[in-house]
Amino acid sequence: MDKSSIWSENDINKLRTRVEFLEKENRWYYSVLDLAASMGDIHQGVPKTIDFDHLLDMTRCYLDRIIHFKSTAFFLVNESDHTFNLAQANPLEDQGLLQLELDHQIEKGNFAWALKQNRAILVDGEVIREKIVLHPLATRFKIKGMMIGRLAKPLRYIPSDWSALVSIILHNTANAMENGELYQCLNDQNKNLEKEVRDRTSALEHMTVELKNNIQELKDFTFVASHDLREPLRKLVTFGERLRTNYGPKLDRRAEDYLKVMEKASIRMQKLINSLVQLSKVTTKGGDIKPASLDKVVNQVMTDLESRIKRSGAHILLGDLPTLPADETQMRQLFKNLILNAIQFNKKNTPPRISITSRHREDGFWEFWVMDEGIGFDQKQADRIFRPFERLSGRSEKDGSGMGLAICKKIVERHGGTITAQSTKQSGATFIFRIPEKVTCLAS
Known part of the structure; x- marks a missing residue:
């Protein structure tokens, strides 16, 4: 028998050791695979x-x-x-x-x-x-x-x-x-967010209660202004008329002057009360939203003001105006106040020239321009012009309650918009207001 074919005990031991090592390695790798799983x-x-x-x-x-x-x-x-x-x-x-x-x-x-x-x-x-x-x-x-x-x-x-x-x-x-x-x-942020939401919800609920109370106070004021204040004013006007009718010929010049001052003050007081009531009604008794053709609205306003326009000799240039979802009654009040403002603050011996135009903006708003060539105002006072009862220097000589532009601002804000004014003294004024093309609900 060939010696090379015979395995020595030493060779067998080496093979056995090798097999044991490989088995151990194999078990280790199986363990690693199990670990990976x-x-x-x-x-x-x-x-x-x-x-x-x-x-x-x-x-x-x-x-x-x-x-x-x-x-x-x-x-x-x-x-x-x-x-x-x-x-x-x-x-x-x-x-x-x-x-x-x-x-x-x-x-x-x-x-x-x-x-x-x-x-x-x-x-x-x-x-x-x-x-x-x-x-x-x-x-x-x-x-x-x-x-x-x-x-x-x-x-x-x-x-x-x-x-x-x-x-x-x-x-x-x-x-x-x-x-x-x-x-x-993330969990901490969620807890903080939940707390912030609770706090803001509580604050909103508190603000809602305050808002309801304020609205109720406005309604109460409207009632007082329309009834309790008007009643003594009516008596004052009535007795003034009786004095003029029954004792007019007997009044001396000083008494006549006193009566004129009283009548003029009564008329001014009546205008103020009417303006206050109108201002409060903007938010408390506004109408519903529905498509309103502003072309028709402005034409109706011009019809209503026909005698005033003719008397002043005003020329109004009206551009194309859109149809928007809005409170039509308040839109009529808005344009009426702006047109009357332009007529009222015109230059002496110069017929008012008024331009009303609009354009659509990329941000989804319609922008309206009401421009006149009147006495204007100092641009530094632009933030005051929309305040109730505010009468700027140079404009206080004109008649008016000082409420017209304040009402305009309330109406525009109720529709989710903004209004601004630009002017230079004796160079006319431009009132610019923006209203969203899609209004789903009106602000209170």
Whole structure:
């Protein structure tokens, strides 16, 4: 028999040793595959808590299935001062030793180097006279901490793929930490948002009650103004007329002047009361929204003011105006007040010239321009012109209650718009108001 075909006992032992090694390697890789399949457990439940102790316990168990450590410690970043603080050590009695070792690795520069590598590195221990594993706990964008470990076996007895698997586990741990923190942050923000919503809801409810009370007060005022104030005024006017009718011829010049002052004051008071009632009715007794042809509205206003327009010699140039959803009655009041304002504040011995035009804006609003060539006003006083009872310098000589433009402002704001005025003294005035093309409800 050929000697080469005979297996020596030494060869058989070598083969047996090789088979045992391969079986051990095979079992290790099967264990790794099983570990990989269960890696999702690290993330399970983390969004509901940021209990890092439990998470680090799980991480250590996963590491022990790949490579056995004599001892391990996890250091986590303190976000306030960016220091690394010991979070967990196993076994507990080694925590002082591992802390001291880490301090030496920081001084030597290995700690900073390990952070930049973002993988497992082996370094010589300074306090612990053996190989030390350093591996950062890091996500793609943020460092969460550092793991330091003492190998239980010489490196030659550890599978060659251990480093990559340790990285997979620790990267998953870092991501789980970040997910927990993000969840906690989101949860805190939701709680703050809920509180803010509750506070704002409470404030809105309080404002709603105040608004209802204010509206009721306005309604009460309207009743008082329309009845209680008008009644004595009517008596004053009536008795003034009786004085003139019954005793007119007997009155001397001074008494005649007194009577004229009383009549003039009564008429002015009547106008003021009417204007106040109109102002309060803008919000308390406004009409419904419906498509309103502003062309027809302005033409109706010009018909209503026909005698006033003829008397003043006013020339009104009317451009094309749109049809908008609006309170038609208030639109009529708006244009009427603006036209009367232009007629009233015209230059002496000059017929008023008034232009009414409109244009559509890209922001969904219609813009209207009412321009005149009257006495104008100082632009510095533009913010005062829409205040109730406000009569600007140079315009106070004209008759009027000082309420017309205040009513205009209320009407425009009720329709969700804005109104402004531009002018130069003795060069006319331009009133510009904007109203949305889609109005679903009117502001109170």
